[in-house]
Amino acid sequence: PHGLLAAFAFDRVDRRAIATYAFDYLSATTALGGALDKIRANGDPDEIARAMILRRTERVLSDKLFLEALSCGPLFDRSLEILLTAIRKSLLLDVPADRFEDKALGAFALALIRQCMVSDYVFDVSEEEKLCLETIAADWDALRAGKADAARQLMLKLLYEAPRHLVPAEANAEAIKTIRPRGLSELLSEWLQERAALADGANAIPAIGLVEDSTSVKVAKQYEDYPYPRWTSVNLPAGIDPRRVLSRFFPADKLGFMENPFRILVAGTGTGRQAIIAAAGYGDMADVLGIDLSRSSLAYAKNRANNFGIGNLRLAQADVLGFAESGEGPFDIIESIGVLHHMADPFRGWELLTGLLRPGGLMLIGLYSAVSRRNISALRNEKDFPGSGCSDDEVRQYRNMLAGRGDEMARLLTLSQDFYTLNEFRDLLLHEQERPIYLSEIEAFISQNGLTFRGFQLPPQVISHFLKSFPNDSWPGTLDNWARYEEKHPRCFDKMYNFWCEKTN
Numbered sequence: 001p002h003g004l005l006a007a008f009a010f011d012r013v014d015r016r017a018i019a020t021y022a023f024d025y026l027s028a029t030t031a032l033g034g035a036l037d038k039i040r041a042n043g044d045p046d047e048i049a050r051a052m053i054l055r056r057t058e059r060v061l062s063d064k065l066f067l068e069a070l071s072c073g074p075l076f077d078r079s080l081e082i083l084l085t086a087i088r089k090s091l092l093l094d095v096p097a098d099r100f101e102d103k104a105l106g107a108f109a110l111a112l113i114r115q116c117m118v119s120d121y122v123f124d125v126s127e128e129e130k131l132c133l134e135t136i137a138a139d140w141d142a143l144r145a146g147k148a149d150a151a152r153q154l155m156l157k158l159l160y161e162a163p164r165h166l167v168p169a170e171a172n173a174e175a176i177k178t179i180r181p182r183g184l185s186e187l188l189s190e191w192l193q194e195r196a197a198l199a200d201g202a203n204a205i206p207a208i209g210l211v212e213d214s215t216s217v218k219v220a221k222q223y224e225d226y227p228y229p230r231w232t233s234v235n236l237p238a239g240i241d242p243r244r245v246l247s248r249f250f251p252a253d254k255l256g257f258m259e260n261p262f263r264i265l266v267a268g269t270g271t272g273r274q275a276i277i278a279a280a281g282y283g284d285m286a287d288v289l290g291i292d293l294s295r296s297s298l299a300y301a302k303n304r305a306n307n308f309g310i311g312n313l314r315l316a317q318a319d320v321l322g323f324a325e326s327g328e329g330p331f332d333i334i335e336s337i338g339v340l341h342h343m344a345d346p347f348r349g350w351e352l353l354t355g356l357l358r359p360g361g362l363m364l365i366g367l368y369s370a371v372s373r374r375n376i377s378a379l380r381n382e383k384d385f386p387g388s389g390c391s392d393d394e395v396r397q398y399r400n401m402l403a404g405r406g407d408e409m410a411r412l413l414t415l416s417q418d419f420y421t422l423n424e425f426r427d428l429l430l431h432e433q434e435r436p437i438y439l440s441e442i443e444a445f446i447s448q449n450g451l452t453f454r455g456f457q458l459p460p461q462v463i464s465h466f467l468k469s470f471p472n473d474s475w476p477g478t479l480d481n482w483a484r485y486e487e488k489h490p491r492c493f494d495k496m497y498n499f500w501c502e503k504t505n
Contacts, residue, residue: 001025001065008068012308015072015233016417022069023080030060039079045086053087053105054094061087062104071114073232074122074420078403081420085123088112088159092132100152103181110183113158117191118230120422121162121392124400133157138166146180155184163191194303201299205315209322211293215344216319218432222388223294226423227271230300234273236308237281245281249454249476249500250362258285262332266290267320267353268339272301278335279305279313289328291318320349323356330358337366337498342433347445354449357503363451366498370436371486373495375409376429377436388432392422399425412491439486439497443479446501453479454500462492 004025007018027033031052038048052058060066075081091109100106116123136157142150157166168175173192179185211220237245243255262285269275269290279288290313292298298315305313318326320336320343334357340346346367357363370377379385384401386394399419403410418424446453455476456463467473469488470481486492 005065005068008072011233012236012238013233014235016074016076019069019072020076022065023075023077026060026063026066026069030063030066031058032060032066035083036077036079039082045082046089048083049086049090050094053090053099053108057102057104057108061108067107067111070111072118074119074417075115076417076420078414081123084112084115088116088123089126089129091159092129092156097149097152100148100155106155106181107183109155109159110181110187113155113187116159117162118232119420120226120230120424121160122396122399122420122422122425124396125160125393129160133160140168140171140175143179144175146178148180151180151184158187163188164195167191197303197306198296198299201302202295205295205298205302205317208291208316208318208326208328211317211319211322213319213321213344215342215433216293216321219342220293222426222432223270223292224296226426227294227297227300228423228427229271229273229421230423231271231273231304234277236277240281242282242286246362246500250502254360254362254502257332258282261285261287263330264288264333264335265329265331265353265356267323267334267336268292269298269301269315270294270338271297272304272315274335274337275301275313275315276305276308276310279310280308282333284312286312288313289331290315291320291323293317293319320352324352329356331356331361332358333362333364335364337364338368338496340365341368341435341437342431343435344433346435346437347441350445351449354451354503359503359505361503362454363501363503364457364498365501366496367442368434368436369486369493369495369497370438371490372493373436374490375412376495379409379429386430388426388430390430395422395426395430398430437497439479439483442497442499443483446479450503450505451501452504454502456482456493457498457500458492 004018004022007013008015023032027036035048035052039045052061095105100109136153138154138157139147139150143154154166167188171192173189176185176188176192179188211217243252243258246255264278264282264286266275266278266288269292272290275288275290279286282288290301295317298317302315305315320339334353336353340349343349350365354363384398386398390398403414413419416428418428453476463475466477466482466485467475469485470477473481
């Protein structure tokens with residue numbers, strides 16, 4: 001436990017994985033495990049929650065490891081989510097005001113607020129909670145005067161609503177420094193600093209061309225309103241020669257260009273996770289340009305890049321459809337993962353990117369698998385599908401309904417990390433535009449556009465099993481055989497084909 005707690009201090013490793021181990025440890029060694037067992041056995045979540053906080057604060061809720069794990073990122077355990085949703089409800093409806101004088105309970109409530117913020121307020125909300133919340137308002141005069149009850153009411157509101165809905169636009173660090181408890185003041189101060197940094201970042205991002213295509217405009221609006229993903233830590237490669245990483249896909253003579261300065265395009269960088277990993281992984285010789293439709297997503301990416309000290313990454317707002325005419329390029333490497341299938345014509349976008357790649361250049365593409373997303377695609381035809389433009393409340397209700405179906409779809413959805421934040425759930429199931437792809441279409445495009453398939457990014461055991469299944473095929477395998485393999489193992493690509501190819505002419 002001490003090692004896990006210390007590991008949370010590092011942001012160049014993915015703290016979400018550390019949190020998962022922390023919750024597992026606490027489940028095995030504290031009352032958390034018993035509570036989760038009752039949830040899984042269909043016990044009453046409200047009753048379980050009240051037992052943990054109504055008269056006293058259950059010890060695990062004040063455990064430093066638990067609070068840190070709760071604060072660092074989304075949790076990926078449906079039973080734990082049900083428990084925390086019930087505890088939040090009890091804090092609002094059952095717990096008397098004087099219980100908030102308990103420092104342990106206050107610290108837990110602040111950690112739960114952070115969890116709600118990083119998960120984009122994905123927890124389900126009952127009608128009873130909605131009615132109660134309507135009776136609570138943030139009194140900023142009382143807050144600045146250090147009134148405890150005003151702070152309690154703001155904390156309750158922050159458990160259900162993002163700070164942007166509650167904090168006045170003119171608020172600054174001076175205005176909130178007298179708020180008590182100090183943990184609440186610190187949380188608001190951090191949020192205000194990030195708000196200012198994102199606003200400055202958005203204003204500083206240049207635009208390359210215009211976003212005019214009707215589908216691009218719709219997709220851009222989704223990511224403006226719901227940036228995806230909202231992340232704080234990442235596994236950054238350190239001291240690894242990028243040629244060693246790529247040697248699985250390309251012979252050494254294809255990678256010699258990395259000894260000199262080279263250019264990389266990340267098309268569809270979103271909030272920057274992929275582009276920052278690329279900039280760090282390819283090293284100082286790489287000049288990385290990340291483009292995206294969404295300015296707010298790019299502002300988040302810029303803020304993260306600054307925090308990580310990434311100096312070889314430039315960011316610009318651009319649409320792939322117009323970027324080809326910008327004069328940028330050619331590029332030695334182009335990465336575009338999870339982007340093209342959100343275009344009206346994915347293959348037109350891919351064709352334009354191919355035109356920006358120099359002869360012999362390398363390309364990493366990520367496209368939705370039509371096979372592995374069959375069940376997800378089928379949801380769009382169900383009568384209770386709420387549609388891409390639905391409200392946050394409708395998203396929460398739909399998500400809760402799906403999780404409670406108890407069928408194979410529910411099991412698969414709750415295994416996906418994208419299920420556990422509101423914005424990522426929208427991206428997973430309620431996107432404005434998506435066009436899943438078949439391997440046969442990829443094979444046809446590659447053969448018609450001067451590209452050579454160089455291999456999928458897959459776990460070693462999947463690749464090994466494929467090669468055993470097709471002993472006459474050698475790495476990287478033919479796409480025709482991979483299509484046969486996927487039909488027998490439809491989950492092998494986990495929704496998306498990620499693969500390398502090379503421009504051969």
